[in-house]
Amino acid sequence: MxxxxxxxxxxxxxxxxxxxxxxxxxxxxxxxxxxxxxxxxxxxxxxxxxxxxxxxxxxxxxxxxxxxxxxxxxxxxxxxxxxxxxxxxxxxxxxxxxxxxxxxxxxxxxxxxxxxxxxxxxxxxxxxxxxxxxxxxxxxxxxxxRASAKAQETGAVFEAKQLLEQHDRETAAKSKVEGVPLIVSGATDWTDIDVIFSTLDKVRARIKQTRNQEIFLCHKGGKHGAEMIAARWARARGIPQARFDPRWSAHGRAAPFKCNDEMLDDKFAATGVVLFGGNGVALNLGQKAEAKGITVMRVADPAKKTADN
Incomplete structure (x- = not known):
């Protein structure tokens, strides 16, 4: 043609x-x-x-x-x-x-x-x-x-802009999450609440001792298993959370792996990763984190240990 x-x-x-x-x-x-x-x-x-x-x-x-x-x-x-x-x-x-x-x-x-x-x-x-x-x-x-704003800016306009900027700063300050990110992932069939609560308590205490900073929890928003229990722990301790939901329609089966990449993005500067059991997605998260030099803690599921014995 x-x-x-x-x-x-x-x-x-x-x-x-x-x-x-x-x-x-x-x-x-x-x-x-x-x-x-x-x-x-x-x-x-x-x-x-x-x-x-x-x-x-x-x-x-x-x-x-x-x-x-x-x-x-x-x-x-x-x-x-x-x-x-x-x-x-x-x-x-x-x-x-x-x-x-x-x-x-x-x-x-x-x-x-x-x-x-x-x-x-x-x-x-x-x-x-x-x-x-x-x-x-x-x-x-x-x-x-003719929108030459600088030429038309009066004292009243300047004060109004200052007021809006102050409001924006105050709003941003309220929304700002202080602390360092701790990534949590794991098995969807995990049921032991005590292990997750005690482990995260210890990790939190260690980070506060070594870095003098509070953590905030990053996870994929799982509705079952380890991530759901970890989210409950965060709410109980008053720890802020950042949820990275998989976008299934956009990424298909790769959606959870894309979430791993987002949580490990350098701009978040994660302090560590805690894996409670897990599957291929959790394994992928641990491998990628270690490749970036991020500390990974792997916690075995006590229920599965008992079943194996």
Whole structure:
């Protein structure tokens, strides 16, 4: 099929240009201002100088700058709606995979929109400068206002921003989890509560003694066995927990192993791993942790020891 014979949909399919592809890079600022905006103005308006259409330079330049100004407002509103959606999803999060996926998608969309808004802001300001250069007049949008926030910031606006920033800091402080991560995993058929409680008590005491820090528990949110008992221990001791739920629809059978990778991510800097019995997933977690130089404690199931004897 020749390229010039391809219809729009075939071209999109051929080159993979779908709206879901948010991984393409945003051009750098100098490209946005020089290679895109200034060259666009010159290409459109340059040939109109000293011609009978020179009187059209002013309205055309104003139109170009206004298009970008309006687009910035539209995307800015979508960014605000996405921020509100993230807040609502975070408040209503029920720990399900569906809720987790929706929250992650909204966060990804928010980050991408923020990059776009920043790029459009740069282009909009460059277009306004081009208009002023071409006409000698200050650019005033046909609707709305020219969002040069720094130029318009009054004392009241500054105080309002300071208040919001203080609120954000206080909220973040309340939500911040202090301490070091301790990863727990194990067999789903584990039933001995006392062994898990006593083991985690000893590990906690040892870490507080050697590092003078409290722990917080990381696990995959298992509803049965070792992880469920460990979660009960954390609640009983007032220890915060971080749950890494497997995303089955996204990763299929590899979901628990993906959770292992997430818990062992360097940004969490886990202090150790405790395995209470376990299966292939727990074995994988222990091997990966040791490969990273993380201490792994393996605790055998007393019930199975008795059965073997």
């Amino acid at each position: 020749a390229y010039d014979q391809a219809n729009t949909y075939e071209t999109i399919e051929l080159f993979g240009l779908t709206e879901k592809d948010a991984h393409l890079p945003i051009p750098e600022n100098h490209i946005l201002t020089d290679s895109i905006i200034r060259e666009t103005f010159e290409a459109l308006l340059g040939q109109l100088r000293n011609t009978g259409l020179e009187t059209e330079i002013e309205p055309l330049a104003h139109g170009l700058a206004t298009i970008l100004q309006r687009r910035k407002i539209v995307i800015g509103k979508e960014l605000d709606r996405t921020a509100d959606k993230i807040g609502a999803l975070a408040k209503s999060h029920d720990g399900s995979e569906i809720a987790e996926t929706a929250l992650e998608e909204s966060q990804g969309r928010f980050s991408h929109l923020r990059e776009i808004v920043g790029a459009i802001e740069v282009m909009s300001e460059a277009a306004a400068e081009c208009y002023e250069f071409e006409t000698g007049h200050a650019f005033i949008p046909a609707a709305g206002s």
